[in-house]
Amino acid sequence: MTGDHQTPALLLFSGFVAVTLAITTWVSRRRHGSAEEFYAGGRLFSPMENGFAIAGDYMSAASFLGISGLIALYGYDGLLYGVGFLVAWLVVLFLVAELVRNCGRFTLADVVAARMSERPVRIAAGTSSVTVSVLYLVAQMVGAGSLVALLLGRTSGAAQAWTVIGVGALMVIYVSLGGMRATTWIQIVKAVLLLSGTVVLTVLVLLRFHGDVDRLLLTAAERSGHGRAFLAPGLKYGGDWNARLDFISLGLALVLGTAGLPHILARFYTVPTARAARRSAVWSIGLIGSFYLMTIVLGFGAAAVVGPGAVRGSNAAGNTAVPLLALDLGGGAGSTGGTVLFAVVAAVAFATILAVVAGITLASSASVAHDLYASLRRRRGKHRSEVAVARCAAVGIGVVAIGLGLLARDLNVAFLVGLAFAVAASANLPVLLYSLFWRGFTTRGAVWAVYGGLLPAIGLVLLSPVVSGSPESLFPGVDFQYFPLENPGIVSIPLGFLAGWLGTVTSDEVPDEAKYAETEVRSLTGAGAV
Amino acid sequence: MQSSNGRHRGVGDGPERSAGNQEDDGASSRDVAPEDPWYDTSASGWGELDGAGMPAPAVPPARAEPGAAAARARDVYVEVQRSEAFQEVRGRYRRFVVPGVTAFLVWYVAYVVAATTAPGLMARPVVGAVNVAMLAGLGQFLTTFLFTWAYARHARLRRDRAALELRWDTQELARGAQGGAS
Numbered sequence: 001m002t003g004d005h006q007t008p009a010l011l012l013f014s015g016f017v018a019v020t021l022a023i024t025t026w027v028s029r030r031r032h033g034s035a036e037e038f039y040a041g042g043r044l045f046s047p048m049e050n051g052f053a054i055a056g057d058y059m060s061a062a063s064f065l066g067i068s069g070l071i072a073l074y075g076y077d078g079l080l081y082g083v084g085f086l087v088a089w090l091v092v093l094f095l096v097a098e099l100v101r102n103c104g105r106f107t108l109a110d111v112v113a114a115r116m117s118e119r120p121v122r123i124a125a126g127t128s129s130v131t132v133s134v135l136y137l138v139a140q141m142v143g144a145g146s147l148v149a150l151l152l153g154r155t156s157g158a159a160q161a162w163t164v165i166g167v168g169a170l171m172v173i174y175v176s177l178g179g180m181r182a183t184t185w186i187q188i189v190k191a192v193l194l195l196s197g198t199v200v201l202t203v204l205v206l207l208r209f210h211g212d213v214d215r216l217l218l219t220a221a222e223r224s225g226h227g228r229a230f231l232a233p234g235l236k237y238g239g240d241w242n243a244r245l246d247f248i249s250l251g252l253a254l255v256l257g258t259a260g261l262p263h264i265l266a267r268f269y270t271v272p273t274a275r276a277a278r279r280s281a282v283w284s285i286g287l288i289g290s291f292y293l294m295t296i297v298l299g300f301g302a303a304a305v306v307g308p309g310a311v312r313g314s315n316a317a318g319n320t321a322v323p324l325l326a327l328d329l330g331g332g333a334g335s336t337g338g339t340v341l342f343a344v345v346a347a348v349a350f351a352t353i354l355a356v357v358a359g360i361t362l363a364s365s366a367s368v369a370h371d372l373y374a375s376l377r378r379r380r381g382k383h384r385s386e387v388a389v390a391r392c393a394a395v396g397i398g399v400v401a402i403g404l405g406l407l408a409r410d411l412n413v414a415f416l417v418g419l420a421f422a423v424a425a426s427a428n429l430p431v432l433l434y435s436l437f438w439r440g441f442t443t444r445g446a447v448w449a450v451y452g453g454l455l456p457a458i459g460l461v462l463l464s465p466v467v468s469g470s471p472e473s474l475f476p477g478v479d480f481q482y483f484p485l486e487n488p489g490i491v492s493i494p495l496g497f498l499a500g501w502l503g504t505v506t507s508d509e510v511p512d513e514a515k516y517a518e519t520e521v522r523s524l525t526g527a528g529a530v
Numbered sequence: 531m532q533s534s535n536g537r538h539r540g541v542g543d544g545p546e547r548s549a550g551n552q553e554d555d556g557a558s559s560r561d562v563a564p565e566d567p568w569y570d571t572s573a574s575g576w577g578e579l580d581g582a583g584m585p586a587p588a589v590p591p592a593r594a595e596p597g598a599a600a601a602r603a604r605d606v607y608v609e610v611q612r613s614e615a616f617q618e619v620r621g622r623y624r625r626f627v628v629p630g631v632t633a634f635l636v637w638y639v640a641y642v643v644a645a646t647t648a649p650g651l652m653a654r655p656v657v658g659a660v661n662v663a664m665l666a667g668l669g670q671f672l673t674t675f676l677f678t679w680a681y682a683r684h685a686r687l688r689r690d691r692a693a694l695e696l697r698w699d700t701q702e703l704a705r706g707a708q709g710g711a712s
Contacts, residue, residue, distance in 0.1 A: 076663055080645050083670045087638045090677050094627050098685075217659035232653030232663050233645040244646040251642040255635070278685060285678045289671055514604040517611035524619055525693045527610075527700035 006152050008339055012347030016193075017170065020354065023185045024178035036530075038387045039106040039366045040269040041180035043530075047276045049188060051283020054267050056187030057359040058085075058258075058284070059194060059291055061143055061352045062417055067292070069318025071299020072311045075220070075230035077237050078299055080247075082292045084254030089288060091259045093281040099436050099523040101268045101277035105530050107363075108265050108428055109371040112435045115515045116443040119375050124450035126371030128427035129262040131454060132420050133364035134400065136261075137357060139416035141167060141405030144353040150315060151323060151346040157409070164405040171357040172398035175365060176391040180270060183358045190355035195291060197348040201322070201341075202294040204329040205301035213297075220303035230303070246485045250418050253489030257421030260428030263363035274526045298322055305329070317414070323349075361394055361401070368393035411474055415466045418487045419457070426453030426492035430500045436523055438504075440511045445504030452499020453492055460488035602707035610700045619692045626684050634677055641666050 036042060045053070063085065070078030104110035109125035144167045145160035152159065174182050209216040221230040229235065237247035258264060268277040302311060302321035305328050314320040326345040330337035369390035431449040434441045460483045461467065467474050469481030485491075522528055610616050645652055645663060652663035 076645075076667070079667050080642070083641070083667055084638075086674055087634065087670060090634050090674055090681075091631070093678060093681055094631050214658040214660070217664075221659065228653065228655070228661075231659060232649055232661055234649035234653075237646055238649050247646050248639075248642055252639070255638055275685075275690060278682065282678055282682050285674065289675060293671060514608050518604065518607040520620070521607045521610045521616060521696070521700060524623060524689075525610075525616070525696040525700060527697045528704065 008343035009151060009346040012343050013350050016347055016351045016354070019189065020170070020174065020182075020186045023189070024174050024182040027182040027185065028177045028179070033387050035106065035370070035387055035390075037181070038179035038390060039266065039362075039370070041184050043270055043272050045184060045270045045280075047271060047279035048283055049184070050267060050271050050276070050280035051287060052191045053184045053187040053270070054264065054280060054284035055287040055291070056189075056191030056194070056355045057263055057267055058288060059191070059352065060140060060356045060417075061147060061349050062139070062414075063292070063295065064194060064198070064352055065147065065319045065322055065349055066317070066414075068295045068299035068302060069311065069315075069321040070236065071296060072302035072306070072321035073308050073318040074236035075224060075226065075300075075303065076233050077235050079296050080233055080237065081250075082295060084251045085258070086285070086289050086292050088255045088258035089281065089285045091256060092264065093278070093285065095433065095436075096259045096265070097268050097277045097281040098274040100265055100432070101271070101274045102523045102526045102529045103436070103519060104265075104269065106266070106269055106370050107366050108260070108262055108432060109367070111519075112431055112446055115435055115441070115512065115519050116446050121443060121446045122371045122375040124447045125428070125431065126367045126375070128423065128450050128454045129367040129371070130364050131458070132260070132424045132428065133262055133360050133367070134397070134404070135416050135423065136263075136420040137360045137364070137397070137401045138404045138408060139413050139420065140353055140357050140360070141401050142408050142411070142413045142416075144350075144357070145405065145409055147319060147349060147353070148346075150320060151349065160409055161406055164409065165402055167353060167357060168398045168402035168405065170354055171361045171401075172395050174354075174358045175361045175394040175398075179387075180266075180362060183355075183362050184267075184270060186358055187355045190351045191287065193348050193351050195287065197344055198291060198294045198298070201301075201326060201329065201345070202297045205297055205305070205325070208301070208305065208329065216297070216300055216304055220300040223307045224303050225308070242484045245490065246487055249422075249485055249487040249490035252493060253418060253422035253425050253487055255425075256429050256493060257423075257425035257489075260424035260432060261421070262367060262424075262428070263359040266363045266366060267359075274529065298325060301325055357401075361397055364397050365390045365393040368397070412472060415461075415486050418489075419461055422487055422489040422492060423454060423457045425489055426457045426496040427451075428453075429493075430496040434500050434504075436519065439513075439516050440504060441500070441516075442504045442507045442509040442511055444507035444509060445500045445502075448503025449496055449500025452503070453496025456495045457488045457492035460485075460491060464488070603704050606700065606703040606707050609703065610696065613696075615692060615699075616696055619689055619696060622684075622688050622692075626681070626688075630677060630681065634673065637673060638670065641670060 063082070067078055067082045067085075070081060072078070100108075100111055103114060107126070108129055109122045112125055113121045141164050145164040148163040149156070149160045174186060205216070206213075209219070217231055221227055224230040226235060237243055268280070271277050271280055299321065302325040306321065306324045311318055311321045311324060314324060323342055323345045326341040327333055327338045330339070330341035332338050369386050373389050373393070374386065427450050430453055431446050434445065434449060463481060463483040464486055465473055465481050465484070466486050467481070468476075469479040470476070473481075483491075644666070649663075652661065652666065654662045656662060656665060
């Protein structure tokens with residue numbers, strides 16, 4: 001990355017920031033501070049708007065740059081990774097979207113607490129939601145720092161640190177001033193930008209190969225130096241059995257975790273009905289699916305046009321594959337077209353990060369204010385106070401995320417995204433599904449399901465090679481590695497389900513038939529939905 | 531946003547109420563909620579259990595209300611749950627979702643396991659640059675789209691109308707059980 005690409009990229013960055021701040025101001029100009037407004041944007045978004053916003057919330061820079069980079073370097077294994085992100089949406093559509101919209105108000109805990117003794121359940125579900133959000137947030141912040149530094153060619157520590165601080169400050173402003181309405185519009189704008197950018201690049205790649213996908217794949221395979229093996233699985237995840245099992249574990253976490261991500265669940269509360277929630281999920285599946293399909297073309301395109309050698313030379317993880325591809329497609333370094341396309345890609349990646357972190361911050365501030373604060377501090381019953389707490393929580397979470405982002409700046413935190421999905425799948429999904437579908441589920445079962453997934457997931461990661469025992473781990477100097485896999489999902493997800501079952505069958509509590517009837521009737525008919 | 535929302539008004543009472551909330555700018559939802567009969571149902575134990583620190587717009591009326599009405603409202607849901615119409619809706623949902631979820635999870639896990647443990651099989655060429663792995667991967671995309679389409683169609687044709695009727699019936703019953711408390 002040389003200096004002449006930076007000015008247009010910086011201009012576009014500033015443009016996007018200005019637009020998003022204008023949206024925030026516009027939206028907050030007549031806010032009246034109700035919880036409905038802050039957490040759910042008044043529940044007035046249309047399915048199409050919400051579908052775009054979900055796509056904007058979900059498609060992170062890790063997908064845009066990370067997956068295409070993986071494909072550029074390892075070929076088919078990058079595609080394998082991307083598939084899980086899409087198939088996960090079937091779980092959301094079939095089991096979660098409509099029912100959660102019908103039963104809950106703002107958070108995951110609403111759905112569970114409706115049937116149970118409220119306090120312990122809310123504290124448990126709130127804790128796991130905040131944990132998932134913070135893990136995801138730190139991954140995004142660190143990613144933002146290194147990405148922007150990389151795209152702007154400023155690899156100094158100060159540039160990274162200021163990027164992390166800037167992203168954190170912006171997300172706090174969006175969320176605490178604009179709430180869900182501003183966050184949603186930012187995500188819609190970002191989704192449109194990201195999809196348009198991807199479409200343009202995909203079309204350019206296909207034009208370069210005269211629409212001949214076969215030739216694109218063969219050229220990519222040839223240039224990769226791996227030949228036909230580039231088009232088959234095994235280059236990245238096909239090592240020893242640990243590596244293979246690790247990928248299966250990651251795949252399970254991806255597919256089951258999406259339905260437990262708090263910021264995704266929160267999006268379904270922004271539409272008026274369950275039917276609208278279903279239609280927004282259908283929209284988002286269409287958008288996300290097309291996006292990942294185009295990502296595959298971009299990845300193989302980067303391998304064919306730029307070549308894995310040049311990609312690896314710029315960034316070992318492959319994160320610059322798409323920017324480099326854009327530079328090449330636009331006419332090469334130094335040309336106007338190349339500079340413009342490069343700037344567009346850099347700005348889109350930046351917009352992507354901002355929209356995703358805003359969504360996560362909002363969801364975690366809802367968990368803090370609506371679940372944890374409301375359960376732990378019982379005296380203040382005033383209506384306005386919860387939104388005020390949520391705004392403060394957004395600031396607090398922003399500070400924590402900036403702090404952790406700065407601390408973890410030089411660490412390889414790519415595993416954090418997989419971990420966030422694994423925790424969501426182990427701690428949030430079991431309790432959610434049991435609450436919706438199991439007549440005999442009890443309070444103890446709910447609490448055990450959450451902690452029985454959360455604690456093993458975190459514990460196993462602490463004992464895994466990402467923390468200690470290998471040269472790439474966070475603490476290379478010490479060795480307390482007892483669990484061989486980087487992703488705990490394959491163990492912790494079954495444990496979460498098992499703990500929920502065990503807690504239920506061992507508890508003396510008689511399940512409340514009437515409450516279950518209420519959950520079931522409400523979830524499937526929408527009676528009494530807010 | 532407002533205009534596009536109009537499409538969904540027929541679905542239930544949610545949009546109207548939200549729209550009222552929206553247009554009634556400046557009024558907090560505290561003022562709006564008591565007009566909404568469903569809020570009393572929720573105040574009787576749904577969603578806002580401690581009434582403290584929660585948004586709890588309907589807390590004052592709920593607190594004033596005797597437990598008997600709340601108990602009757604609870605019975606309404608049991609009654610609806612046991613009704614044939616509801617059993618039918620639930621049956622239709624489950625008969626579609628259980629096989630559906632099983633099918634796509636098995637297909638996905640089989641795909642991931644095959645890709646990691648049997649790369650030789652997956653690398654077998656089919657035509658041109660396309661091999662089994664490529665077909666399976668694109669097949670995942672295709673089946674995801676197909677499952678989505680099938681689910682949306684099934685829900686639209688087989689569940690929506692019945693669920694909407696049940697929703698109204700339930701709310702009518704609940705209104706009766708509340709005994710005009712709102």
